[in-house]
Amino acid sequence: MNFEYSDKVKDLIARVTEFMDLYVYPVEAEMHKQVELDPWSTPPLMEDLKAKAKAQGLWNLFLPLSYGKYSAGLTNLEYAPLAEIMGKVLWAPEVFNCAAPDTGNMEVLAKYGNETQKKQWLEPLLEGNIRSAFAMTEPDVASSDATNIELSIVRDGDEYVINGRKFYISGACRKQCEIMIVMGKTDPENSNRYIQQSQVLVPMKTPGVTVVRPMKVFGYDDAPEGHAEVVFDNVRVPVDNIIMGEGKGFEIAQGRLGPGRIHHCMRSIGAAQRALDLMCKRVSERIVFGQPMIKQQSIREDIAKSACQIEQARLMTLKAAQKMDTEGNKAAKDLIAMIKIVAPSMALDVIDRAIQCHGAAGVGQDTFLAHAWAAQRSLRLADGPDQVHMMQLGRDLVKKVAG
Incomplete structure (x- = not known):
């Protein structure tokens, strides 16, 4: 396995990171205010950010197969670090036209739709107009x-x-x-x-x-x-x-959910990484019992455990993405199931520790932690609950060994 990124991907990582630093993190509070004013409509701020991202070519990065002018043509492995960066803010993927459920719908239409359906619905979605x-x-x-x-x-x-x-x-x-x-x-x-x-x-x-x-x-x-x-x-x-x-619904659903599941996992890693970064900052600055929290052994252990869990999940996600690229989604189904079981639970562990380090502030609206925890908990149900993935994975693994 070789997870070394090409110069093209390294450039995209730097550009998406810079975009997030310049335009996304600074307006998180303002975005929430605009949503409160008109809850069920795309905020004007979101449209402004989308226009900026599109103008910079940071657009439709998720689509693994080139679709003319609309796609960056990245592989799943190449997209993984970009999705991780976007996952650090719940609404950030939309800025780059990489948000579910649109991503899955676009992949379905690109793969299974006829030319009329693509013209009527896929192209406006790829443009970010609907x-x-x-x-x-x-x-x-x-x-x-x-x-x-x-x-x-x-x-x-x-x-x-x-x-x-x-x-x-x-x-x-x-x-x-x-x-x-x-x-x-x-x-x-x-x-x-x-x-x-x-x-x-x-x-x-x-x-x-x-x-x-x-x-x-x-x-x-x-x-x-x-x-x-x-x-x-x-x-x-x-x-x-x-x-x-007619009769193709189940086949389409299976084709849709493989990439969708791993995209969720990529974003889970980003959410967990941001939680760990916030935790490190918090324990360095917060004074408890006369000294910074980082002096406490239990805090150091929590940070170490979190870093280990994130890196384990990240590597498993990259391995699954690479296998999808080289052997196809079906061949990678065991790895996709594994990471779908592992990543949300990992993120919940890390975010929970970060909440604990933040005390009362961790459960409120002044950090992203509480909402991120809720999102990750729901992800243990989305695209199939953990139990279904474990049931099928366990069955398939035994078949391989016992025949």
Whole structure:
């Protein structure tokens, strides 16, 4: 394994770091103020930052395959350090047009969409002109098993009629969200559970689409993106809105989630690294019992443990990314599962120690720590809960050894 970065990637690391230092960290408080003024709309400050990043060529860095003028054409391994840097601020990936769920939706459309779908929806997403959502999770079924999805997609002539309820649909609360990729069943009676599902494009303004409410995550509404509960009541869309054809929904979901999972892990490492940096600064400055906190042995141990955990997760993430690049996502599925199990829990450990070192300040709004902890805790459920990854990983590992 060779994790030495090319000059191109080293340059991008320096440029993204400088951008964050100059334009992102200094306006964190102002961004929160603008969101409070108009919670469900992209803040003007975000649009300004996006324009700056785009002008500097720091745009669509996530897209591994070159897509004309829209993509930097980086590999997963090359993107990893950039995503880590962005992960140090919860909303920073959007600045570079590298935020979920848009990233996954763009990858789906780039890989599976037809030319009309790409022109209508992918290109505006790649330009950063619109936002999107991915509607899979449902309140009434265990959605970590995608074959359980119950939303109904029934063909009626030249249209599909969609009925069902989704929740925790990230991005769907935002006014600028114009399109959803919706997963449901077109053939619920098929004996093969893995070809019952399909994915279809549903514009937000389609009659019958109702955003019921924003769902909260540990008390945070995560505006302006939000996590919506959405009802589909006799929603009609053209049959041309199907992605790749009927019965391809599960296949598309699997193709989408591999890169999405590792992108989350890359950002988790960034959040943990920032927490550790804040912890180091705090314990150097804070006086307890007549001396700086760093004089306490337990504090030194916490910092050492945190650094070890971060580096272990970082190396595992890079190994998974490299295998995805060289052998494909399917060949790397065990490593992707491992890092999805490891990274959020690692980040929770590190952030928790940082909160403890900050005392009361650590649980409030004056640092990023409390919100970062909530985000990482929810990530243990997003894109499949830990238990599902461990179940499948354990099964596959035994198969390799025992046959």
